[in-house]
Every structure is written in C-alpha cells, then in structure tokens.
C-alpha cells in the first residue's frame with residue numbers, strides 16, 4: 001500500500017493531477033506538429049496504449065498553427081512543449097492547448113515568463129515547470145559546477161516564484177536527470193519544499209532495454225515513497241512503448257486498475273515439463289490480442305505451478321504431456337499439452353464474461369483427481385523427467401525412489 005504525498009490538484013483538460021487523482025501516464029509525439037494528420041494518428045495510438053495526456057512540440061509557427069486542429073480533434077488533452085520562444089507559448093495557448101511545458105533553462109527572461117503565466121492564468125491552463133539536467137540554466141551550472149539535485153531544484157523554485165508573483169498556481173513541476181540516483185534525489189528534495197504535483201521522469205533514458213530499466217528504477221522508487229502524480233518514460237523508441245510500459249508500471253504497482261493482461265510465468269527449471277519460454281510467449285501474444293484484464297500464469301510443472309501461482313486469476317501448469325488449467329489455484333480442467341494456449345484463451349474469455357465463482361462451479365469434476373494423479377506420478381519419477389541423462393543411472397543406484405520423502409520435495 002502506497003501513501004501518496006499530499007499535493008495541490010490541477011487539471012490538464014479533464015485529467016486531474018495531484019490530490020486524490022490517479023497517477024496519469026504521459027508520452028510525447030515524434031511527428032512534426034505541422035503534420036496534423038500524422039500527429040493525430042500518433043496521438044490516437046498513444047491514447048489506445050495507455051497515454052492519458054500527450055505532449056507535442058511547438059517549435060515553430062507551423063507547429064503552433066497545427067495545434068489548432070490537433071487540439072480540436074485529439075482524444076486526450078494536449079500539452080505544448082516550449083523551448084526558447086515565449087511567443088510560441090502564447091500562440092499555443094491561443095491554439096487551445098490544455099497545458100504548457102516551459103523549460104526554465106532556455107526561457108530565462110522573467111518578464112516573458114510572467115507574460116506567459118498571465119495568458120495561462122486567464123485561460124485556466126496549467127504550466128509544467130520542466131527542469132532538465134541537460135539544459136539547466138547556465139548561471140546555475142556555473143554556480144554548482146554540474147547539474148546537481150540542488151541546482152535543479154533551485155531552477156524550479158526560481159521559476160515558481162515568477163509564476164506565483166503573478167498569482168499563477170496552476171502548476172506541476174519536474175526535475176529530470178539522466179542519472180537515476182540524481183533524479184531520485186532531485187525529486188525528494190523538491191517534494192520537501194513544495195506541495196505542487198510532480199511529473200516524474202528519467203530524462204534521456206535511452207533505448208530499450210536500458211532506458212526502460214532506468215526509467216522504472218527512478219520512477220518506481222519515488223512512487224513507492226508516495227512521490228509523483230504523473231509519469232513519462234522517456235524512451236528512445238516508438239512512443240507507443242512509453243505509453244504501454246508507463247501504464248503497465250502503474251498497474252504492477254497497483255496504482256491504476258488493471259486494464260491489461262498481466263502474464264506471469266515461472267522462470268523454468270529442471271522440473272519443467274514443457275518449453276516454458278515458448279508457451280509463455282505464445283500465450284502472451286494470443287492473450288494480449290484478446291485484451292483480457294487478467295493475471296494469467298504459465299507454469300512449467302504441476303508439482304509447484306498451481307500453488308506458486310495461486311493468486312493468478314487463471315493459469316496453466318504442464319505435467320505428463322498435459323496441461324492443468326487452474327483458476328485461483330484450483331484445477332478446473334486437464335487438457336492435452338498442445339492445447340494449453342488455446343485452453344487459456346477459451347477460459348480467459350469465459351472468465352472475463354462469467355467471473356471466478358461461475359467458472360469454478362463449472363469445473364470439470366474429474367480434473368482435480370486427474371491432476372493429483374499426475375502430480376503423484378511426477379513426484380515418483382523425478383529421475384526420469386529431469387534432463388540428467390549422463391549421471392542419472394549412477395545417481396539412481398545411490399538414491400532409490402523409496403528414499404525420497406514426497407512431503408519434502
């Protein structure tokens with residue numbers, strides 16, 4: 001159970017951030033914003049894959065003009081990303097965006113920043129103060145020698161003061177760093193100083209899988225401490241991956257309701273009765289297509305499988321050329337090994353439609369008896385099922401099956 005830090009509440013379009021609102025997922029388009037149809041196509045794809053909010057760059061006049069149509073037709077709130085040119089921020093507000101991201105490192109003129117804040121205040125649009133270690137204000141870089149957590153937070157607080165000076169409080173803040181430990185320290189420091197909602201991210205995290213590992217390490221460390229109200233995984237990959245993994249991360253931390261499949265599988269071992277990697281990847285591909293919001297387990301053997309995956313909604317464990325299909329740890333059907341994936345799909349569909357109680361009540365009455373016999377057989381034949389061919393003969397001479405205490409295997 002995570003106790004979240006108390007923050008002010010803001011709205012980006014209809015998405016609440018901070019307060020009691022669920023943690024939201026953000027991503028950013030990679031298209032030219034002036035290409036309205038291409039950008040909208042990507043926004044729709046991102047929304048379908050878990051993005052609650054999408055950011056687009058507003059880097060020139062054509063991009064600002066494109067925003068007029070994009071904001072009208074987008075299925076999710078749009079944030080304009082602004083660097084250097086404060087006039088583009090004013091243009092984006094006029095175009096109808098739901099939020100701005102300003103980089104204090106490259107829009108440094110207090111008067112211009114205040115002008116943007118007043119425009120946002122009058123249009124009721126939030127601003128993210130988006131500090132980034134890679135583009136830190138050059139005076140702060142000089143003062144601190146490098147982009148330290150203290151320097152990032154100082155940059156954010158200076159910008160915050162400018163905004164508050166003109167009575168603007170519709171704010172969220174990010175202090176992103178590409179070093180995971182510095183990123184965590186920066187947000188911790190900031191969280192102690194302000195009660196505005198925080199946007200979490202490891203900047204320039206890089207391609208998969210390293211970028212994903214860094215992002216998850218930084219973001220989830222903070223989320224577990226209750227810090228963070230909206231997240232973005234900055235991956236050098238198709239942004240759909242950012243949205244998908246961001247959403248999954250929140251679901252795995254139980255910070256968002258499950259909308260997607262959670263496929264768990266044992267790592268396999270010498271007891272495995274089936275190629276677990278192959279069955280798990282086939283099951284994942286097939287079940288993802290179906291879109292069941294279930295936790296589904298693929299376990300390599302019936303000896304430990306159903307017990308170890310007891311918490312899963314649905315699962316299958318391999319044994320003696322067959323698959324034991326189980327719901328919440330109870331075997332409901334025994335199928336041929338070749339039918340394991342199909343059985344998961346069929347039962348997944350029925351389980352989603354009818355619920356756990358109904359599907360347990362509809363269990364094959366002989367299933368648990370057959371399952372018990374398979375388990376017993378395998379326990380009595382461990383020497384035969386493991387891949388220990390060379391020494392097997394000698395070992396079985398030393399240890400007979402009668403010596404094995406079944407209770408303690």
Ligand code: SF4
Nearest residue numbers: 266268269272300301
């Ligand atoms: S479920 Fe069976 S095959 Fe999979 S790791 Fe556990 S003991 Fe090994």
